[in-house]
Amino acid sequence: MTSTALHDLGVAQLATELRERRVSAVEAAQHFLARAQAHQNLGAYVAVNPDITLAQARAQDAAIAAGTAGPLAGVPIAHKDIFVTKDFPSTAGSKMLAGYQSPFDATVVTKLADAGAVTLGKLNCDEFAMGSANENSAVAPVGFDAPAPVRNPWATDRIPGGSSGGSAVAVAARLAPAVTGTDTGGSIRQPASFCGITGIKPTYGRASRYGMIAFASSLDQAGPMARSAEDCALLLSAMCGPDPDRDSTSLDVPAENFSAKLNDSIDGLRIGIPAEFFGEGLAPDVRAAVDGALKEYEKLGAKLVPISLPRTQLSIPVYYIIAPAEASSNLSRFDGVKFGHRAKDYTDLVDMYKKTRAEGFGDEVKRRIMIGAYVLSHGYYDAYYLQAQKIRRMIADDFQNAFKDCDLIAGPVAPTVAWKLGDHGNDPLADYLADIFTLPGSLAGLPGMSVPAGFGEGGMPVGLQLLGNYFQEARLLNAAHRLQQATDFHLRRPEGF
Amino acid sequence: MTAKLIHGYEVVIGFETHTQLATQSKIFSRAPTAFGAEPNTQACAVDLALPGTLPVMNREAVACAIKLGLALGSHIAPVSIFARKNYFYPDLPKGYQISQFEIPVVQGGEVEFFLGDEKKTVRLVRAHLEEDAGKSLHEDFIGQSGIDLNRAGTPLLEIVTEPDMRSSEEAVAYAKELHKIVTWIGICDGNMQEGSFRCDANVSVRKPGAELGTRREIKNLNSFKFMQQAIDYEIRWQIEQIEDGHAIQQATVLFDPDTGETRAMRTKEDAADYRYFPDPDLPPLHISEQWVQDERAQMAELPRTMAARFVADYGLPEYDATTLTQSKAMAAYFEAVAKACSQPKLASNWIMGEVSRRLNMAETGIEQAPVTATQLAALIGRIADGTISNNAAKQVFDALWTGESNDVDAVIESKGLKQMNDSGALEKIIDEVIAANPDNVAQFRAGKDKAFNALVGQIMKASKGKANPTQVNELLRAKLAG
Numbered sequence: 001m002t003s004t005a006l007h008d009l010g011v012a013q014l015a016t017e018l019r020e021r022r023v024s025a026v027e028a029a030q031h032f033l034a035r036a037q038a039h040q041n042l043g044a045y046v047a048v049n050p051d052i053t054l055a056q057a058r059a060q061d062a063a064i065a066a067g068t069a070g071p072l073a074g075v076p077i078a079h080k081d082i083f084v085t086k087d088f089p090s091t092a093g094s095k096m097l098a099g100y101q102s103p104f105d106a107t108v109v110t111k112l113a114d115a116g117a118v119t120l121g122k123l124n125c126d127e128f129a130m131g132s133a134n135e136n137s138a139v140a141p142v143g144f145d146a147p148a149p150v151r152n153p154w155a156t157d158r159i160p161g162g163s164s165g166g167s168a169v170a171v172a173a174r175l176a177p178a179v180t181g182t183d184t185g186g187s188i189r190q191p192a193s194f195c196g197i198t199g200i201k202p203t204y205g206r207a208s209r210y211g212m213i214a215f216a217s218s219l220d221q222a223g224p225m226a227r228s229a230e231d232c233a234l235l236l237s238a239m240c241g242p243d244p245d246r247d248s249t250s251l252d253v254p255a256e257n258f259s260a261k262l263n264d265s266i267d268g269l270r271i272g273i274p275a276e277f278f279g280e281g282l283a284p285d286v287r288a289a290v291d292g293a294l295k296e297y298e299k300l301g302a303k304l305v306p307i308s309l310p311r312t313q314l315s316i317p318v319y320y321i322i323a324p325a326e327a328s329s330n331l332s333r334f335d336g337v338k339f340g341h342r343a344k345d346y347t348d349l350v351d352m353y354k355k356t357r358a359e360g361f362g363d364e365v366k367r368r369i370m371i372g373a374y375v376l377s378h379g380y381y382d383a384y385y386l387q388a389q390k391i392r393r394m395i396a397d398d399f400q401n402a403f404k405d406c407d408l409i410a411g412p413v414a415p416t417v418a419w420k421l422g423d424h425g426n427d428p429l430a431d432y433l434a435d436i437f438t439l440p441g442s443l444a445g446l447p448g449m450s451v452p453a454g455f456g457e458g459g460m461p462v463g464l465q466l467l468g469n470y471f472q473e474a475r476l477l478n479a480a481h482r483l484q485q486a487t488d489f490h491l492r493r494p495e496g497f
Numbered sequence: 498m499t500a501k502l503i504h505g506y507e508v509v510i511g512f513e514t515h516t517q518l519a520t521q522s523k524i525f526s527r528a529p530t531a532f533g534a535e536p537n538t539q540a541c542a543v544d545l546a547l548p549g550t551l552p553v554m555n556r557e558a559v560a561c562a563i564k565l566g567l568a569l570g571s572h573i574a575p576v577s578i579f580a581r582k583n584y585f586y587p588d589l590p591k592g593y594q595i596s597q598f599e600i601p602v603v604q605g606g607e608v609e610f611f612l613g614d615e616k617k618t619v620r621l622v623r624a625h626l627e628e629d630a631g632k633s634l635h636e637d638f639i640g641q642s643g644i645d646l647n648r649a650g651t652p653l654l655e656i657v658t659e660p661d662m663r664s665s666e667e668a669v670a671y672a673k674e675l676h677k678i679v680t681w682i683g684i685c686d687g688n689m690q691e692g693s694f695r696c697d698a699n700v701s702v703r704k705p706g707a708e709l710g711t712r713r714e715i716k717n718l719n720s721f722k723f724m725q726q727a728i729d730y731e732i733r734w735q736i737e738q739i740e741d742g743h744a745i746q747q748a749t750v751l752f753d754p755d756t757g758e759t760r761a762m763r764t765k766e767d768a769a770d771y772r773y774f775p776d777p778d779l780p781p782l783h784i785s786e787q788w789v790q791d792e793r794a795q796m797a798e799l800p801r802t803m804a805a806r807f808v809a810d811y812g813l814p815e816y817d818a819t820t821l822t823q824s825k826a827m828a829a830y831f832e833a834v835a836k837a838c839s840q841p842k843l844a845s846n847w848i849m850g851e852v853s854r855r856l857n858m859a860e861t862g863i864e865q866a867p868v869t870a871t872q873l874a875a876l877i878g879r880i881a882d883g884t885i886s887n888n889a890a891k892q893v894f895d896a897l898w899t900g901e902s903n904d905v906d907a908v909i910e911s912k913g914l915k916q917m918n919d920s921g922a923l924e925k926i927i928d929e930v931i932a933a934n935p936d937n938v939a940q941f942r943a944g945k946d947k948a949f950n951a952l953v954g955q956i957m958k959a960s961k962g963k964a965n966p967t968q969v970n971e972l973l974r975a976k977l978a979g
Binding site: 083084090092097100102103104106209210211212213214216217218244245246247248249325326328329331332333335337338339349353373376377378381385 | 542545546547548549550551552553554581583585587590591592593644770772773774777778779780
């Protein structure tokens with residue numbers, strides 16, 4: 001056992017400790033389960049099962065002893081509750097799926113388990129991953145009898161961001177060394193930014209969507225969240241790879257060792273700075289932190305190149321047409337017939353549908369189902385859905401134009417730091433507008449990251465967003481790692497954790 | 498020709514046929530497609546639409562679409578798109594059906610067939626790939642319905658025609674021809690009772706030259722008999738309505754075989770908005786020219802081509818050729834017999850006659866015929882070489898059919914059916930018959946041909962049917978003339 005507390009070790013260090021048997025997988029699992037329990041007031045976890053976790057840990061200890069251990073042998077992780085798991089309930093943060101047990105594991109869950117990771121439990125999120133503050137979860141966190149807010153460990157009266165809020169909190173509060181998240185319009189990057197951790201969403205299609213409870217099929221991507229780019233690289237290497245028998249949108253691109261190029265020089269790297277990301281809506285404190293990080297890059301030899309992403313503003317209406325359209329259809333299967341919630345009393349089939357869905361879905365989900373059904377309906381399809389698809393293509397083209405002049409794009413993740421719980425209250429539009437910088441990359445299917453870049457108002461973390469061209473994850477992680485070698489924002493810890 | 502009118506109305510019919518594809522597994526999952534299993538035993542997580550599941554296209558189903566397109570001379574789209582058809586129903590697990598909407602895989606093409614002597618052509622609009630739904634079971638559950646999802650995800654090709662048919666007879670002939678083609682090319686087992694081939698008929702009537710009338714769609718016609726009854730009833734009903742001054746309302750109707758009537762299920766006002774949009778879970782379906790060529794190379798000869806070849810190679814009349822190419826097995830049986838005995842017309846006569854009669858009586862197909870092609874060829878050989886008469890051949894056929902024997906010559910031998918080819922013995926019989934029937938002889942010589950036939954009959958009787966009728970004719974004529 002080293003002198004550093006287990007929960008301060010990064011994934012890479014922890015994996016080494018485990019492999020060299022200075023700490024056992026069971027000890028590591030027990031340590032994090034204890035921390036999760038001690039800090040359950042944060043509402044990060046929605047399901048734990050120590051028996052299962054410890055059984056997995058014992059199996060990894062045996063594998064380590066037998067010399068058959070995978071690269072993540074014994075590393076405890078936790079999954080966003082959007083991934084279905086055999087060993088834990090899978091709820092997607094919804095009353096609709098309260099207690100739902102999946103008969104199979106998501107591909108990403110299987111891949112991480114195959115690499116040796118041990119599952120600590122499932123993490124809170126916005127219902128069906130719809131939200132920017134994790135205020136839309138309908139599931140009671142571990143230790144609670146009713147749904148409760150997920151709290152940002154940097155200031156527990158603030159939101160952690162969403163929809164992977166529980167994931168970001170678990171990493172920031174050191175309740176897990178690394179976790180999985182999913183990103184549809186920014187759901188990995190924005191909570192990573194708000195909680196001062198590192199997260200990456202790979203190119204759409206690099207990680208299998210099989211077993212991810214679908215929100216918007218053409219946008220959903222799984223990715224890791226951890227404290228450092230180095231740790232994210234380790235997890236991402238295990239998560240990606242083709243899954244042609246289960247996910248038709250999974251790309252035929254081989255798995256890659258994303259750790260290989262972490263230390264490459266970034267001297268001469270051209271970083272594109274989109275003017276549209278630095279306009280009026282950007283809070284000065286966020287701008288200051290982002291500018292600071294960009295200066296660090298210049299010191300490391302990178303060149304800042306002004307670029308334009310002219311349709312940035314349009315990404316909000318485009319996203320809030322396409323994502324709800326797909327969601328309205330994806331969520332039709334929750335009808336009370338086969339699984340999940342069914343209303344108790346109903347008079348006939350239609351009444352059963354109506355009551356089941358009225359009771360089972362929360363307000364934000366219903367809002368998006370209605371928007372989605374509307375934009376797909378006869379007479380409106382061309383004006384909304386089809387038009388949105390056309391602009392989506394143009395947004396993707398804008399990025400290709402920009403990448404002619406730069407290797408990466410950098411800017412803020414979100415216009416502000418994490419806001420206070422309840423601040424956006426009954427104003428869903430305020431939440432939607434806060435997604436402006438993450439949506440364009442999502443619509444284009446590009447890989448994107450959030451890297452801790454400093455602190456703003458109230459001492460809240462600020463993330464720097466890095467966007468790469470398709471399949472440029474290694475370059476993103478390289479750039480993030482080099483920044484993290486030069487700065488210590490990612491090593492700062494919220495007080496008391 | 499002009500269309501047949503009914504009470505001054507022209508009938509207009511278009512078809513939509515749901516053809517279940519004979520693939521091993523479902524269109525978007527690996528669950529088996531076999532019919533008749535215990536409810537919900539052939540449905541996997543994907544078919545149940547469990548959270549997190551995704552569809553993956555079955556290549557075999559695409560191959561079926563390519564084959565159909567090749568058989569019907571259609572355009573096979575190099576890129577087609579899967580779309581979601583959204584509606585709630587308990588037997589639709591995802592709350593949407595994956596289908597093809599704007600860009601289907603098979604576009605255009607035509608079905609040609611004979612209606613009596615007249616050649617008809619029905620143009621296709623399209624054929625698209627989609628998944629079947631499950632089944633709601635309303636019996637067996639008091640006050641509740643059961644859901645069986647075994648059928649959910651079974652691959653379908655929905656084949657849609659232009660409104661080209663002008664009578665119920667033509668519609669049924671079209672359906673039979675399409676049924677023949679899909680079973681012939683092996684993409685569908687054609688079992689209508691099990692729902693493998695389900696037709697919807699869009700029926701309207703109009704005064705000749707007028708705009709198309711409002712159509713009503715008769716759903717789920719799964720027998721040719723009911724198809725004709727349903728369409729005929731619907732035509733009469735629509736004409737009566739119009740004659741009574743009522744406008745036809747667009748509607749979906751069901752045929753009740755017990756009452757012989759159609760009744761409306763839902764009208765256009767209830768028509769759902771299916772909110773079609775391209776399925777983001779499935780990339781566009783790409784079909785390479787190479788794939789089409791590979792399927793073409795593996796395709797069996799089509800019935801129309803084969804019938805033409807039967808006419809050209811075997812000198813069969815078109816009627817025979819068309820009849821023998823009603824099924825692949827029948828055609829193969831014919832070819833085997835014809836090649837083995839080198840008597841194609843005799844082979845055709847026997848297959849269309851005695852063989853078909855016996856098969857119909859036994860209500861079975863040629864695959865189950867107890868008389869093999871080799872045996873029938875041997876039998877025909879014995880007729881052709883004069884060993885036995887046609888009548889005797891029927892007795893031999895009977896013995897083969899019932900399994901009494903499996904050897905043609907052995908039956909001829911044991912039953913003593915050999916024709917009397919010894920002209921000495923035959924002449925003796927003829928002489929005796931002439932001597933015993935002076936009246937008939939006199940009448941024949943007086944110019945009455947009937948009397949000749951009476952003498953032939955006597956001779957055949959005296960020979961116990963073994964005399965060769967041709968030989969009898971020749972010898973008798975010679976003797977009477979002499």
